[in-house]
Amino acid sequence: MSSSAVPVLSDVHTGIPENLLEKATAAKERLYSRKTAPPYYERDEQLPVLPPDVSRSTFNAAIAALEGILGSANVEVNDKPLVDGWYIEHPNTHDAYHVFSPGDSVSSAQCYPGSVEEVSAVVKWANKFEIPIYPISIGRNLGYGGAAPRVRGSVVVDLGRRMNKVLKVDGENYSCLVEPGVTYYKLYDEVKRSGFPMWIDTPDLGGGSVVGNAVDRGVGYTLYGDHFGNHCGMEVVLPNGEVIRTGMGALPGPDGTDNPTWQSFQYGYGPYADGIFSQSNFGIVTKMGFWLMPDTQHQTFMVTFPNDEDFADIVDIIRPLMIKRILGNIPQLRNVIQELAVTGRPKTDFYKGEGRVPREVIREHASKMPCGDCAWIFYGTVYGTKEQIADTLKIVNIEFSKIAGSKFLFPEDMPADHYIHSRVSVCSGVPEIRELDWLNWKPNAGHLFFAPISPTKKHDARVLYELVRDIHDEFGFDVFPTYCIANREMHFIANIVYDRDDEDEKARAMACMRKMIDVCAQHGYGEYRTHILLADQVAHTYGWNNQAMMRFNETLKDSLDPKGILAPGRAGIWPAKYRGKGWELLLGDDRATSNPADIKTVTELVSASHL
Structure with missing residues (x-):
């Protein structure tokens, strides 16, 4: 496969657009090297x-x-x-x-x-x-x-191979209707082809399903970055095979057509059902409507901060800017180690020792890079007219300048290959592939996302960051923290990069994840989504009132899916057929398989005290 051509979007629904083919080919070559x-x-x-x-x-x-x-x-x-x-x-x-x-x-x-x-x-x-x-x-x-x-x-x-059509692009309503196999790459191309002045909202990588990402409550970075929050109407196949439409889609349109307000009003009449089909196994979404953003002027910028301890003050400055909607998009706050990783160079180019790259080594290499010797980097984008953008940037600059040594930089201040140019694309609704480059950090790289939520407050941000940092250090992994910041909360995305050909690294990665889930939940910080093999543990951290939410989900599951055929175990929700029969993978389960009929343990690889 390493020598084969990268498939393109015009030939296969999972392909790369022609304009990103050169980047994708180079990314593939780096990974396979x-x-x-x-x-x-x-x-x-x-x-x-x-x-x-x-x-x-x-x-x-x-x-x-x-x-x-x-x-x-x-x-x-x-x-x-x-x-x-x-x-x-x-x-x-x-x-x-x-x-x-x-x-x-x-x-x-x-x-x-x-x-x-x-x-x-x-x-x-x-x-x-x-x-x-x-x-x-x-x-x-x-x-x-x-x-x-x-x-x-x-x-x-x-669903993707044969159900990958953009069914509607409405340039007056600024909305679309898509099938599950439509990627952000494809939706972008279709919207551009329509000629309407609209943007999509894309996550860091554009190859995922628009429907799949929204149903899993993923995020992007424009004003429309809450993907589930900006959906409008679903078509769903229930576990018995019956088909329903939610919102206004439940009201038939004239002469058997789709209801004309299906992508205009989210709620319809009666209980709002859409939420139970996100991060669940209660139905299969086959169509989904989305709101699109009007084309607008925009300006991306970055701010660097010199000291590790600046972190808490940065968060406290960001919070009122977000609540007041001065910062209108979903910005990122990233640790400087990601400036090294996103170059696509391996860890060994920077450090050949064991365990995490020491802070002084990161500083040394960062000082030779465009970002300079810094600790944190904020990537933001503002939108509006030229005058509105200028006024907003003045406010943002004044606020961030309260931190000594901070530097305000724009895309034109950075080299053409710097990561900020990828942020310009993503924050203006243009799908990218650049974020893939940090997988070169390790050979045969795989990764696990740890994704808890915290308030945008300095105390919570500091506690969560220090917990994650220390547990990464315990298990020997570099910590790559990114905060995706909404109005009142932050998605903390910590990415464990491991060699999937190294059994010890894989075992340590899982042990690290399990400990972070448990310890952070004890402090009140729960994951908003997780790996399929960690879903049971995460679901049980949401255990207020003796697992009342889990019992509610199980009641829905058994009612909708009495034979337990639809994605058993998804989001930690098991049907009666599987429940209590060894399928659940909970904290302390020293198992190296997800199949209860084939129990193996990892005690020889990771000491039980780590689990």
């Missing part, structure tokens, strides 16, 4: 892996029936070696960034419905044969498990 792991993993068990409690004869009959529904070309049995690939050419068979063995969270098969009617038929098929299914849109949520099903042997329902 660091690769020492085998190109694929042979499998020494009978294949395909079967779903729980399903015999091989039943499975074979079920697959034959599924081929009858979708056509044999749209059903694939997972009986080949496992290939991890990379961001643009990722698998839909297993977790590309596996933290257990590559064969742990694997599918038994993949299927590719082409319409909501076929999705409904697949769900009814799963109920008939009692086979768990795991829907994905694109499967690129790689820091959280990618396309891997939580239950080994599930059938992955890949």
Whole structure:
């Protein structure tokens, strides 16, 4: 695969746009130049892996029936070696960034419905044969498990391959309606092709599903950066195969058309149901509406701060600027080590010792880079007319200048290859691929995101940062903290980069994650999303009133999905069929597999005191 051409968007729905092909090709070459792991993993068990409690004869009959529904070309049995690939050419068979063995969270098969009617038929098929299914849109949520099903042997329902149309772009309403296989790359191209003066909002990397990211409550960086908050209307297949539309979509339009206000008003009438289909296993979203941002003038800037201890004061300056909407987008506050990592150079270029890169080494290298010898970097963007932008920048400059030694810089002050130019694109709704470069930090790099939420207050920010920093140090990982800042809270994204060909590193990465989840939750900071294998632990940290929320979710699950076929274990929600039978992976569970029928431990790799 390392020598193959990068697929382009005009040929395949998961491809890269032509304008980013050169960057993507270079990124792929850098990743593969660091690769020492085998190109694929042979499998020494009978294949395909079967779903729980399903015999091989039943499975074979079920697959034959599924081929009858979708056509044999749209059903694939997972009986080949496992290939991890990379961001643009990722698998839909297993977790590309596996933290257990590559064969742990694997599918038994993949299927590719082409319409909501076929999705409904697949769900009814799963109920008939009692086979768990795991829907994905694109499967690129790689820091959280990618396309891997939580239950080994599930059938992955890949919605992206054949359901990837932008169904509507409304230039008067500034909205769109899309299917799950539409990436940010594709939506951007479609909106530009429409000729309407509109922006999309994109996360750091543009290859993910617009629907998938919103349903998982991901964020971007413009004024419309809350992706779920800026959706409007869904079409959902329930676990019994019935199809519903939420919001105004539940009201039929004239002569059988879609309701004309489906993408205009979020709530409709009665209970607001959309939320139960985000981060859940209560339904499969097959269409989703979104609001788009009007094209506007903008100015991206960066502010550097010299000292580690400036951090708390920076946060206290940011909070009123966000609450008053002076800073209108979702800015980032990043530690300076990320200036080193985002160059795409390996860690060994900066430090050849063991454990974390020492602070003095980071300072030494930063002093030779455009950012200079600093500790923290704030990336922001302001919007409006030329006069509004100038007035806003004056206010922001005055506030940040209260921190001694801070420096205000603009894109024209930095070299053409500096990261700020990627922020200009992303913060003006243009999808990028630059953020991929920090994966070169380690050979065979995988990564895990630790993503807790804190108030935008100096005390909380300091406590959370110090907890994460110290636990990273305990397990020997560099800490890459990024704060994505909303009006009153901050998404703290800490990224553990590990060598997925190193069993010790993988075990330490999981142990580090488990301890951070537990310790930070004890201080009141919970994750807003997490890896599929950590979902049980995170869900149980939200345990107020003797796990009242979990009991509520289980009640919904058992009512909507009595046979437990739809993504069991997603978000830590298990149906009655699986509940209490060893599937849950909780704190202190010294297991190196997600399958309770194949218990292995990691005590030889990481001491039990770390777990």
